[in-house]
Amino acid sequence: MEKAKGNELTPRGAPKKGALHIAIARKKFVGSQGSLTALRDISLRIRPGEFVCIVGGSGCGKTTLLRILAGLETQYEGSVFLDGRRIAGPDRNRGMVFQEHRLLPWLTVRENVAFGLSRLSPAERSGKVQHYLDLVGLRSFERQYPHQLSGGMSQRVAIARALAGRPEVLLLDEPFASLDALTRIRMQAELLQVWQAERSTVVLVTHDIEEAVYLADQVVVMSPQPGTIRNVLSVDLSRPRERTNHQFNRIRRAVLDELLAHALA
Amino acid sequence: MITAQQDHWLPWKADAAPTLDSRAPAKKSSVNLPDALVGGIVPLAVLFVWEVLARLEMLPPNWLPAPTVVAKTIYEMAAAGDLWKHVGITAARVALGFLLGASGGTLLGALTGYFPVARKLLDPLLQSLRSVPSIAWVPLFLLWLGIEESSKIALISLGAFFPVYLSLSVAMRHVDPKLLEVGQLYRLSSFEMVGRLILPAVLPEYIVGLRSGLGLAWMFVVAAELLGASRGIGYLMVDGQMTGRAAIILGSVLLFAVCGKTTDWMMSAAGAKLLGHRAR
Structure with missing residues (x-):
């Protein structure tokens, strides 16, 4: 595994929490028609505050890996540690954003963001909700219902909901896949801002190479059958990154080569 | 609007464009606003021809x-005070029967919807009972509970039970697993x-179940009262039949329609309030 070099734009005074140590020997799905090995020999260390993107074609197990990190999948051989503690199930120290926004249709935007904050006092809760709605720029929509929002806005609310619990790790499963190209670019820039403000560890799954190179400190390239890590590439470019820049395209090319090398082999 | 704008750019229609614009709202209202009135044309015509x-x-x-x-008959009964007695007792039967049936349906629907074990144990039995036409239970109810109120309430409860049970049980089993993951x-x-x-998550389906349960409660109160009652709208119908007064029968039909529609409207308004602004 390649070691990531220090990145100047990683927030200064880097956070101490949010270190992931992943060691999965095997993850199998057993169905009525036999079993399928979704993941095999996954070994990865993610440092606190790091932005990691996982890229790969469909069926390479990237979503499964993310669900293991979230604690939604617990049946596998191996273990995953967050700050030295084994992940045994979902917890508030990890926030998750899915490909679909998964907002609750009967709650307003602000109620959705407050969903996981029921243990706080009303005053604390409302302060948090306002803070995160401001962060994703949706303060004025707090009384709307999900069906009144656009796809991009819904996804921003989902991000605010995930962040409101102040997680050490933010997990995102192809969060922008269903958005149009322009909205996606805006959302990527916004996510970077949010990350720099929150300094949490971010693991984002995507099949969009450009997105991965634009966002990540490290790009983890996965290949399918069985899902395994092919390579880990560091992106040593200062932010904000220029998508048309020569260096950017060089790294993009390298990621693509990794993916194609497997696909054509 | 789009056609109006497009027409505007066609030179041979250039002077027609403003007319189209000014006509647009008028046209809209002639299609949209009186939709409810359009539906009334045929019934009113039938009433008119019938009257003539x-x-x-x-x-x-x-x-x-x-x-x-018919209207005069109802009015006279209302003025004499008899009408309210009959409507009141029928409404009370429906209310009590619906309350019992819907409560039972809610309880068993929630149990079978939430616990797979309860569903495996209870659902096959309830489904097979459901395929029995409910009126078929009447002789048994009469034998067990007598001809008085209890057997009527039991029949109405049975009618209200199944739609509530079914809608809640099915809806609870089919809550989006993606939301449960949240x-x-x-x-x-x-x-x-x-x-x-x-x-x-199941509230919209549950409200639909309650509405059809209430509808069936009204249906079954007719059956129960026709089978033997000394008071109630159904009794009025039997009375009208015995004494050969069709006006009373027709008036009772009208009363059932009005009562059923009113309670359904109340239920649906309460449901709309509960569901708020959410998208269905």
């Missing part, structure tokens, strides 16, 4: 009295899972 034919004595008055005669992520207890996710 009855007045010309082309219809036997003891067989099909004029609408105005609850899992926030580590909701099973209690919170039900209260904060499952119940709000």
